[in-house]
Amino acid sequence: MRVAVIGGGVSGNAIVRAVEARGCSATRLSRSTGFDVLRDDARAALAGADVIIEATGRFTTNRKKATAFFTGSTRALSLASRDLGARHVLLSIVNCTRPEVQGYGYFAGKTAQEQAALAASPDLTIVRSTQWHEFVHQNLERMKVGSISLVPGMTIAPVALEAVASVLADVTVADRTDAVIEIAGPETTTLWEMTKAATHGSITPVPVRIPGRLGRAFRDGALLPGAHAEVVGPRFRDWLAAQSS
Numbered sequence: 196m197r198v199a200v201i202g203g204g205v206s207g208n209a210i211v212r213a214v215e216a217r218g219c220s221a222t223r224l225s226r227s228t229g230f231d232v233l234r235d236d237a238r239a240a241l242a243g244a245d246v247i248i249e250a251t252g253r254f255t256t257n258r259k260k261a262t263a264f265f266t267g268s269t270r271a272l273s274l275a276s277r278d279l280g281a282r283h284v285l286l287s288i289v290n291c292t293r294p295e296v297q298g299y300g301y302f303a304g305k306t307a308q309e310q311a312a313l314a315a316s317p318d319l320t321i322v323r324s325t326q327w328h329e330f331v332h333q334n335l336e337r338m339k340v341g342s343i344s345l346v347p348g349m350t351i352a353p354v355a356l357e358a359v360a361s362v363l364a365d366v367t368v369a370d371r372t373d374a375v376i377e378i379a380g381p382e383t384t385t386l387w388e389m390t391k392a393a394t395h396g397s398i399t400p401v402p403v404r405i406p407g408r409l410g411r412a413f414r415d416g417a418l419l420p421g422a423h424a425e426v427v428g429p430r431f432r433d434w435l436a437a438q439s440s
Contacts, residue, residue: 200222201272322359326354345401351384352379393435
C-alpha cells in the first residue's frame with residue numbers, strides 16, 4: 196500500500212514511521228521537501244497514493260489566516276483523493292469544533308477544515324487527538340518573547356504523538372473503520388504543570404491567564420475528551436523519563 200503523508204515536523208515523521216511499520220510504502224510531502232499544498236498540483240504530486248494522510252499545520256492565532264490555510268489544504272487534498280480514488284485521513288483536534296473555543300483562531304481554522312473535508316472527500320476518516328506531550332516544547336518556542344515564554348492556562352489530557360501516529364496507521368491499513376476516531380491521554384493535567392516538569396534550557400516559562408470566555412473554556416476543561424474517546428498511554432512524566440533515557 197502506498198501512503199502519502201502531507202505534513203512536516205515531528206508529526207509527519209512519526210506518522211511515516213508508524214505506517215512503514217505496518218508494511219506500507221510512505222512518502223512525506225511538506226514545504227521542507229519542496230511541496231506547497233496551497234500552490235502545487237496535489238493530484239500530480241500524490242499520483243499512485245492509495246491513502247492520503249493530511250497532517251498539515253501552520254501555527255497562527257489569526258482566524259482568517261488559519262481558516263484560509265486549513266481549508267485550502269483540505270480542498271486541494273480532497274480533490275486529489277477523489278480524482279485518484281484514494282482514501283483521505285485527516286488529523287484534527289479533540290473539541291476544536293466547540294463554540295466556546297472558536298475565539299482561538301487556530302481552532303476556528305481546524306473547524307472549517309473538518310467541514311470542508313466532510314463536504315468534499317468521498318472516503319474520509321477524521322482522527323482527533325488531544326494535545327500531544329510534545330506540545331509543551333512547541334508552546335515554549337511559539338510563545339517565546341526574549342528569554343521568557345508565555346504558558347496559557349489550559350486543562351488537558353495530553354497524549355503521546357507516537358500513540359496518535361499508531362492509530363493513524365491502523366486507519367491506513369483499515370484495521371479501524373470508524374468515520375471519526377478520538378484519542379486522548381490517560382491523565383488530566385494542565386499545560387503549566389507539564390511545563391514545570393519538562394526541561395526548557397535558558398527559557399523562563401511564565402503562566403498567563405487568558406481573559407474572557409476563551410480563557411475560561413481552556414481552564415475549565417473545554418479541551419478534555421468525552422467518555423467515547425479512546426485512552427492511550429503513556430502518562431506525561433513516564434514519556435518524559437523515556438525521552439531522557
